[in-house]
Amino acid sequence: MAASVPLLQFPTHSLHKTTLSRFRPTTSPKFNGNYGYCCTIRCNSSNGREPESVNEGVKTVEKLLEEKRRAELSARIASGEFTVEQTGFPSLVKKGLSKLGVPKEFFEFFSQWLGDYPRIPEAKGSISAVRNEAFFIPLYELFLTYGGIFRLTFGPKSFLIVSDPSIAKHILKDNSKAYSKGILAEILDFVMGKGLIPADGEIWRVRRRAIVPALHQKYVAAMIGLFGQATDRLCKKLDAAASDGEDVEMESLFSRLTLDIIGKAVFNYDFDSLTVDTGIVEAVYTVLREAEDRSVAPIPVWEIPIWKDISPKLKKVNAALKLINDTLDDLIALCKRMVDEEELQFHEEYMNEKDPSILHFLLASGDEVSSKQLRDDLMTMLIAGHETSAAVLTWTFYLLSKEPSVMAKLQDEVDSVLGDRFPTIEDLKKLRYTTRVINESLRLYPQPPVLIRRSIDEDVLGGYPIKRGEDIFISVWNLHRCPNRWEEADKFNPERWPLDGPNPNETNQNYSYLPFGGGPRKCVGDMFATFENVVAVAMLVRRFDFQMALGAPPVKMTTGATIHTTEGLNMTVTRRTRPPVMPKLEMATLEVDSSVNSSDVNSVSNQRAEAEASTVRS
Numbered sequence: 001m002a003a004s005v006p007l008l009q010f011p012t013h014s015l016h017k018t019t020l021s022r023f024r025p026t027t028s029p030k031f032n033g034n035y036g037y038c039c040t041i042r043c044n045s046s047n048g049r050e051p052e053s054v055n056e057g058v059k060t061v062e063k064l065l066e067e068k069r070r071a072e073l074s075a076r077i078a079s080g081e082f083t084v085e086q087t088g089f090p091s092l093v094k095k096g097l098s099k100l101g102v103p104k105e106f107f108e109f110f111s112q113w114l115g116d117y118p119r120i121p122e123a124k125g126s127i128s129a130v131r132n133e134a135f136f137i138p139l140y141e142l143f144l145t146y147g148g149i150f151r152l153t154f155g156p157k158s159f160l161i162v163s164d165p166s167i168a169k170h171i172l173k174d175n176s177k178a179y180s181k182g183i184l185a186e187i188l189d190f191v192m193g194k195g196l197i198p199a200d201g202e203i204w205r206v207r208r209r210a211i212v213p214a215l216h217q218k219y220v221a222a223m224i225g226l227f228g229q230a231t232d233r234l235c236k237k238l239d240a241a242a243s244d245g246e247d248v249e250m251e252s253l254f255s256r257l258t259l260d261i262i263g264k265a266v267f268n269y270d271f272d273s274l275t276v277d278t279g280i281v282e283a284v285y286t287v288l289r290e291a292e293d294r295s296v297a298p299i300p301v302w303e304i305p306i307w308k309d310i311s312p313k314l315k316k317v318n319a320a321l322k323l324i325n326d327t328l329d330d331l332i333a334l335c336k337r338m339v340d341e342e343e344l345q346f347h348e349e350y351m352n353e354k355d356p357s358i359l360h361f362l363l364a365s366g367d368e369v370s371s372k373q374l375r376d377d378l379m380t381m382l383i384a385g386h387e388t389s390a391a392v393l394t395w396t397f398y399l400l401s402k403e404p405s406v407m408a409k410l411q412d413e414v415d416s417v418l419g420d421r422f423p424t425i426e427d428l429k430k431l432r433y434t435t436r437v438i439n440e441s442l443r444l445y446p447q448p449p450v451l452i453r454r455s456i457d458e459d460v461l462g463g464y465p466i467k468r469g470e471d472i473f474i475s476v477w478n479l480h481r482c483p484n485r486w487e488e489a490d491k492f493n494p495e496r497w498p499l500d501g502p503n504p505n506e507t508n509q510n511y512s513y514l515p516f517g518g519g520p521r522k523c524v525g526d527m528f529a530t531f532e533n534v535v536a537v538a539m540l541v542r543r544f545d546f547q548m549a550l551g552a553p554p555v556k557m558t559t560g561a562t563i564h565t566t567e568g569l570n571m572t573v574t575r576r577t578r579p580p581v582m583p584k585l586e587m588a589t590l591e592v593d594s595s596v597n598s599s600d601v602n603s604v605s606n607q608r609a610e611a612e613a614s615t616v617r618s
């Protein structure tokens with residue numbers, strides 16, 4: 001198995017920094033020396049918000065730097081540094097005829113006559129060109145030059161880069177059977193085995209049919225209480241930091257928040273990682289870090305027989321995996337006992353109030369599955385639902401810190417809708433602007449930024465015939481930032497999504513926006529994640545103002561499975577003076593309002609229903 005993806009190799013060193021940052025203390029002493037750039041911003045701030053003029057200044061400098069970087073890369077692309085010359089007799093003849101001024105139509109006729117089919121535009125990768133950058137950034141520049149589909153060659157490896165909505169739709173939905181998860185399945189095998197994300201074919205079909213019903217509407221609605229409780233724990237932590245005058249590293253806190261949520265939601269386990277660093281929490285991060293490292297490693301060293309047994313790092317990973325698997329086995333056994341003892345009848349919206357987890361649903365449904373497969377599925381959901389949501393929250397708060405006017409509007413909505421309560425499902429219907437903020441954050445920072453596929457059949461993409469075995473990256477980043485599709489594509493502008501319009505998704509945006517993928521392999525946790533993010537954002541901005549910390553390093557991107565920051569998201573958190581009342585610690589109960597019928601809430605679940613319909617058809 002050649003699991004390495006050289007293209008992804010550049011950010012490795014930064015990944016270490018990022019993942020290590022998760023083990024840093026989650027608060028850091030407030031910066032109080034060096035009165036640099038950030039300090040000026042803070043000193044001039046008023047009422048928890050930065051004055052427009054200072055913010056505009058920062059934005060202008062950042063924009064200029066970004067434009068300079070882009071211009072340099074574009075110039076290098078334009079110089080032909082990345083262009084692969086098409087060779088062979090037909091190309092030579094075509095070039096010669098072109099120089100003589102022969103019309104294009106003649107070439108096409110000539111090409112077909114020679115049996116020379118259109119060839120996908122080709123670029124070659126250069127490690128030095130993209131060093132220190134998240135790999136999807138240079139792919140964006142190349143997309144602007146080479147178009148919606150091109151081949152990128154790195155030494156012996158080549159990838160098709162897709163940034164065209166209709167080609168993405170073809171691969172993900174219309175002809176999804178002709179594609180597998182390819183490299184992704186190879187990289188994730190050690191941790192997810194045949195879990196739902198990497199699985200293909202019959203195993204995937206069977207497991208998807210078993211798992212999707214577990215995330216029924218009543219379950220997701222019940223999770224809102226859990227999201228509130230977990231976010232409240234984070235609020236307490238931030239409250240303490242605000243009192244002590246300590247800055248906080250929000251990326252690691254969001255990672256812990258979403259780990260705590262997904263542990264309870266998937267297998268009723270309280271990691272309590274916001275409070276303590278237990279062995280199991282460290283084990284989860286060891287495994288996650290390994291998955292990220294493997295996705296960027298130049299050589300699959302973990303496959304070398306002797307190395308496998310002697311490498312201290314791999315030993316640690318194996319020990320972590322064993323601890324997680326043992327814990328999962330215990331949880332499965334415990335849950336089986338609960339199911340055996342309960343008298344509840346299983347039905348479509350079955351849910352045990354004491355343990356509403358997905359695991360409980362699966363066992364109660366009589367799902368006949370091996371314990372290895374069950375563990376693979378649980379592990380898959382743990383990872384899928386943890387990293388993605390943490391990244392969404394991280395980048396949402398980063399974006400909000402740069403757009404005080406959006407933050408102000410958001411806080412106004414939350415103040416008027418939530419008042420002095422934990423969010424309920426009724427509130428979620430009304431938190432429309434908050435939802436638009438998340439929609440827009442997911443447009444600018446899609447998690448993951450690329451979807452990976454491999455062709456298992458011959459196909460035609462964008463008019464170009466492709467063979468079996470092509471590795472394909474669908475760049476959601478490029479689709480979401482395409483300058484021809486989006487007005488001011490790089491601007492964080494939640495207003496682009498009308499409040500009274502439908503919840504944006506891949507169907508109503510014709511595959512130019514696909515935050516949760518599309519087709520039969522669309523995310524099963526879309527509604528769960530949307531509610532989770534809305535609850536967390538609403539509760540946090542209701543109680544606190546967030547600013548970039550003084551002297552914080554510039555926020556740069558790097559990639560693992562999702563987009564991380566290179567050095568954390570260091571923020572200063574201050575208690576809001578408005579609203580004056582702290583929320584009562586009164587919990588939303590697990591009772592579910594079955595009359596959920598807001599267009600937003602419904603459209604999120606309709607998205608799922610649509611994807612499921614196509615799953616059943618496929």
Ligand code: HEM
Binds near residue numbers: 521
């Ligand atoms: C904001 C948070 C989330 C985002 C942005 C997200 C995004 C995605 C995307 C883009 C895919 C499609 C991958 C592909 O086509 O290759 C996907 C698949 C998946 N997601 Fe999510 N996800 C999120 C949260 C969750 C949660 C909370 C869960 C579980 C409760 C989950 C479980 C899954 C699973 C199991 C799949 C694989 C589905 C299949 O292949 O049939 N995700 N997710």
